[in-house]
Amino acid sequence: MCEANAYLYKGGEQEELLMERVDRVVPQNGEIYLENIFGQRKMIAAKIKELNLVDHRIILEMIAAEETV
Amino acid sequence: MCEANAYLYKGGEQEELLMERVDRVVPQNGEIYLENIFGQRKMIAAKIKELNLVDHRIILEMIAAEETV
Numbered sequence: 001m002c003e004a005n006a007y008l009y010k011g012g013e014q015e016e017l018l019m020e021r022v023d024r025v026v027p028q029n030g031e032i033y034l035e036n037i038f039g040q041r042k043m044i045a046a047k048i049k050e051l052n053l054v055d056h057r058i059i060l061e062m063i064a065a066e067e068t069v
Numbered sequence: 070m071c072e073a074n075a076y077l078y079k080g081g082e083q084e085e086l087l088m089e090r091v092d093r094v095v096p097q098n099g100e101i102y103l104e105n106i107f108g109q110r111k112m113i114a115a116k117i118k119e120l121n122l123v124d125h126r127i128i129l130e131m132i133a134a135e136e137t138v
Contacts, residue, residue, distance in 0.1 A: 002071035
């Protein structure tokens, strides 16, 4: 299976695991909807920083205040 | 390997294959950088519409004019 883990980038080397084995990722209204293969769902007030699919990694980051136009 | 194909959504049932076997996807300056396992690279003036990792699909869509703030 080719799902990936979703992490929240926290600067430097730090990141927080948000959800394991994510299948669907949908940006919606400035947030990110995540759904994994177990049917778990989350909305995260973040944006996509980077995907590394071969490494099974989805990296999100918080939206900086100055970017919310 | 768990890379995915990147498609450009064109409305309705239409989509265009942009790149096969994409590993890295990085949003940058309002565009999307794609890199595949063969080392091919593309910048696309689009945003991420949806990821379906189990189906190996990355769907991009053009940025609508009214969204460019």
